[in-house]
Amino acid sequence: xxxxxxxxxxxxxxxxxxxxxxxxxxxxxxxKSDFVRSSPFWLIPFLLMGLAVYGGIIWNFLISLxxxxxxxxxxxxxxxxxxxxxxxxxxxxxFSTGRNTFVLLVAFTTITLILGIFLAILIDSDIRQKNxxxxxxxxxxxxxxxxTAQFWLWMYNFQNGLVNTVLGLFGLGPYNWIGNPELVLxxxxxxxIWQFSGYCMVVFLAGLQxxxxxxxxxxxxxGASIIKTYWRVIIPQLKSASVSAAVVLMIFAxxxxxxxxxxxxxxxxxxxxxxxxxxxxxxxxxxxxxxxAAAIATILLAMGLAxxxxxxxxxxxxxxx
Amino acid sequence: xxxxxxxxxxxxxxxxVLGASxxxxxxxLAGCGGGDTTTEEPExxxxxxxxxxxxxxxxxxxxxxxxxxxxxxxxxxxAVEKLTSMFKEEYPDLATNFRPIGGTxxxxxxxxxxxxxxxxxxxxxxxxxxxxxxxxxxxxxANITDVWEENGYTDSMNSRAVTESKLxxxxxxxxxxxxxxxxxxxxxxxxxxxxIDPDSVDSPSALLDAFETIASETDAVPxxxxxxxxxxxxxxxxxxxxxxxxxxxxxxxxxxxxxxxxLVEALETTQEMLSNYINEDAATISFTEGNQKMMDGNAAxxxxxxxxxxxxxxxxxxxxxxxxxxxxxxxxxxxxxxxHIDAFTFARxxxxxxxxxxxxxxxxxxxxxxxxGNRKGTVxxxxxxxxxxxxxxxxxxxxxxxxxxxxxxxxxxxxxxSPEALSACKTAIGNNFSGPYDIEAAATGLMDxxxx
Numbered sequence: 154x155x156x157x158x159x160x161x162x163x164x165x166x167x168x169x170x171x172x173x174x175x176x177x178x179x180x181x182x183x184x185k186s187d188f189v190r191s192s193p194f195w196l197i198p199f200l201l202m203g204l205a206v207y208g209g210i211i212w213n214f215l216i217s218l219x220x221x222x223x224x225x226x227x228x229x230x231x232x233x234x235x236x237x238x239x240x241x242x243x244x245x246x247x248f249s250t251g252r253n254t255f256v257l258l259v260a261f262t263t264i265t266l267i268l269g270i271f272l273a274i275l276i277d278s279d280i281r282q283k284n285x286x287x288x289x290x291x292x293x294x295x296x297x298x299x300x301t302a303q304f305w306l307w308m309y310n311f312q313n314g315l316v317n318t319v320l321g322l323f324g325l326g327p328y329n330w331i332g333n334p335e336l337v338l339x340x341x342x343x344x345x346i347w348q349f350s351g352y353c354m355v356v357f358l359a360g361l362q363x364x365x366x367x368x369x370x371x372x373x374x375x376g377a378s379i380i381k382t383y384w385r386v387i388i389p390q391l392k393s394a395s396v397s398a399a400v401v402l403m404i405f406a407x408x409x410x411x412x413x414x415x416x417x418x419x420x421x422x423x424x425x426x427x428x429x430x431x432x433x434x435x436x437x438x439x440x441x442x443x444x445x446a447a448a449i450a451t452i453l454l455a456m457g458l459a460x461x462x463x464x465x466x467x468x469x470x471x472x473x474x
Numbered sequence: 475x476x477x478x479x480x481x482x483x484x485x486x487x488x489x490x491v492l493g494a495s496x497x498x499x500x501x502x503l504a505g506c507g508g509g510d511t512t513t514e515e516p517e518x519x520x521x522x523x524x525x526x527x528x529x530x531x532x533x534x535x536x537x538x539x540x541x542x543x544x545x546x547x548x549x550x551x552x553a554v555e556k557l558t559s560m561f562k563e564e565y566p567d568l569a570t571n572f573r574p575i576g577g578t579x580x581x582x583x584x585x586x587x588x589x590x591x592x593x594x595x596x597x598x599x600x601x602x603x604x605x606x607x608x609x610x611x612x613x614x615x616a617n618i619t620d621v622w623e624e625n626g627y628t629d630s631m632n633s634r635a636v637t638e639s640k641l642x643x644x645x646x647x648x649x650x651x652x653x654x655x656x657x658x659x660x661x662x663x664x665x666x667x668x669x670i671d672p673d674s675v676d677s678p679s680a681l682l683d684a685f686e687t688i689a690s691e692t693d694a695v696p697x698x699x700x701x702x703x704x705x706x707x708x709x710x711x712x713x714x715x716x717x718x719x720x721x722x723x724x725x726x727x728x729x730x731x732x733x734x735x736x737l738v739e740a741l742e743t744t745q746e747m748l749s750n751y752i753n754e755d756a757a758t759i760s761f762t763e764g765n766q767k768m769m770d771g772n773a774a775x776x777x778x779x780x781x782x783x784x785x786x787x788x789x790x791x792x793x794x795x796x797x798x799x800x801x802x803x804x805x806x807x808x809x810x811x812x813x814h815i816d817a818f819t820f821a822r823x824x825x826x827x828x829x830x831x832x833x834x835x836x837x838x839x840x841x842x843x844x845x846x847g848n849r850k851g852t853v854x855x856x857x858x859x860x861x862x863x864x865x866x867x868x869x870x871x872x873x874x875x876x877x878x879x880x881x882x883x884x885x886x887x888x889x890x891x892s893p894e895a896l897s898a899c900k901t902a903i904g905n906n907f908s909g910p911y912d913i914e915a916a917a918t919g920l921m922d923x924x925x926x
Binding site for chain 1: 701893
């Protein structure tokens with residue numbers, strides 16, 4: 154986009170002595186610039202995307218400011234206020250689902266990252282059947298939530314589930330993974346970690362393989378232990394990989410609705426796993442509280458943005474964006 | 475080539491644009507936060523769409539009659555297949571569009587309908603529980619009172635179904651069949667092994683005694699129960715309520731006039747059942763898996779709507795009526811028929827008002843009700859059918875429907891309470907009565923739900 158200066162300089166920037174021919178000349182050059190000539194290729198997708206995504210977000214936000222509910226009245230945009238947000242902040246259901254969402258987000262992302270980096274280091278250290286092992290770890294990521302949710306539900310079965318059977322070998326349990334509200338969120342998080350740690354591993358592995366062997370050798374010559382080599386030399390270089398993996402993981406954590414719906418077949422998952430997304434769907438599609446649901450959606454979006462914003466800022470600072 | 479298309483503009487790089495637009499977005503958000511009310515109304519705001527009603531005119535075959543239902547699999551799919559082919563036989567030239575939308579308990583169907591109604595694009599007809607459930611569609615439903623009156627359905631349908639099909643004093647809904655709710659299905663062999671006489675189990679406390687006997691005498695779990703959603707437990711609580719305190723107390727409760735002390739007693743009994751006598755994997759299973767446990771003899775009983783019968787009747791079920799499985803009215807609810815209704819409801823302001831009424835009329839016919847019922851396991855709501863056309867189990871249920879006087883409407887399936895109240899009931903059960911059990915909180919939640 155080297156030619157884009159024409160567009161930005163604009164007529165306003167031309168000093169006081171702009172003549173007619175001058176202006177025509179600039180218009181002609183603008184018209185022939187790369188910016189304009191390339192526009193059919195990027196402008197259309199840009200507009201479609203902008204309308205579908207950002208238009209949707211803005212419209213959702215507007216609806217959340219109305220009192221829209223039921224089917225009879227269209228939303229009234231003449232009287233906007235933050236009543237729904239006030240109501241949401243005072244609603245214990247929003248608080249508890251928000252807390253569950255947050256716990257899920259943080260615990261799932263952190264543990265998956267740590268596990269991913271650990272697996273990547275193991276695989277990177279030239280084990281046998283490296284490619285096979287890598288595929289085995291990555292495979293769960295390729296499975297749909299619909300599949301993984303259903304078989305984790307079977308694995309968590311109290312009587313004949315695999316989890317309790319295996320723990321039973323060590324004399325532990327049995328635990329009521331899904332029925333006990335104190336365990337169920339952990340059980341869900343564990344299932345998600347199982348599904349995504351492979352992906353995380355692949356991201357880190359790519360980062361690890363771009364680090365030249367010299368650094369390992371240099372560290373060795375300097376007498377650094379293996380742990381110290383990784384901790385001081387290697388892991389700091391994986392920063393950008395970990396940031397991008399973290400963002401993808403957080404986005405998956407926010408999409409937990411699919412997993413819960415596939416698992417329980419209802420918009421109302423058991424106590425302890427109710428998240429903002431399920432609450433939003435119930436408010437909108439069971440009860441037609443459209444404005445209230447839109448407010449919850451906006452809160453969820455704000456949570457998502459709060460998570461992603463530091464990453465964007467970091468990338469921007471690192472001149473990667 | 476003047477100097478003012480300067481090199482300076484080179485610095486307006488992609489990064490600058492990014493930074494600036496991020497800043498602008500922040501300012502914009504902040505501006506929104508300031509509470510500006512100058513928003514334009516979107517162009518597609520409806521309100522003038524319903525003006526062009528060509529209602530009285532019989533529609534020729536231009537527009538399809540669009541019907542949405544939730545019977546996507548198993549016996550439901552077979553039943554609806556039969557139903558639609560009968561309708562097409564009856565009206566061979568009619569363009570129709572029957573669309574199944576799957577999901578347990580109509581959840582997906584309801585959200586599709588909600589979205590379409592909100593977008594002013596209603597389907598002509600859709601499957602919906604009548605009663606309080608359709609209050610959410612108030613003002614959007616077609617009046618089909620003439621269909622009811624012209625065909626004499628007001629006299630030939632079950633009285634409770636007549637009441638539940640009305641909204642604001644007009645008929646808005648046409649029932650197709652009923653599932654009975656106050657059933658206790660049991661495994662005959664387990665009862666024999668435990669030495670229990672089914673006739674002696676005539677109250678929830680007698681049922682608890684029987685459970686104790688089963689637990690000590692056999693290897694089977696006394697009751698199969700599924701708790702992956704709150705509705706099954708909600709259902710069980712009110713079976714106990716009805717069995718312990720009777721019809722009038724139940725009706726008082728759903729009218730928002732209930733006695734909390736009675737509710738607490740019912741919750742206590744239910745808790746005793748759930749804490750001691752059900753399968754341990756209840757939290758992860760659905761009612762079909764629970765039902766299978768009873769059929770296999772791993773559980774003695776199950777409380778369910780009579781859709782459970784669909785599994786016993788399947789050819790490869792391996793169980794026979796009365797030799798392997800049998801049925802009793804839920805203890806204490808004898809001479810009552812807790813009623814659930816599957817019905818279709820009809821949108822106003824569609825392009826197919828005449829076809830809608832043909833469909834409504836068809837749904838109420840004896841043939842439609844019997845043929846659908848035999849396949850789906852529903853009981854026809856017509857009281858003038860020849861019940862010998864039904865399978866033996868359904869025939870008995872249909873006789874009860876025709877001869878009983880007390881038809882308490884189901885709570886868990888929307889007849890008795892509005893969607894808001896039902897949602898609040900499920901929250902009360904899901905949060906406070908799915909283990910660990912907090913009877914006081916659950917009772918308060920249930921009382922508040924119906925008093926709104």
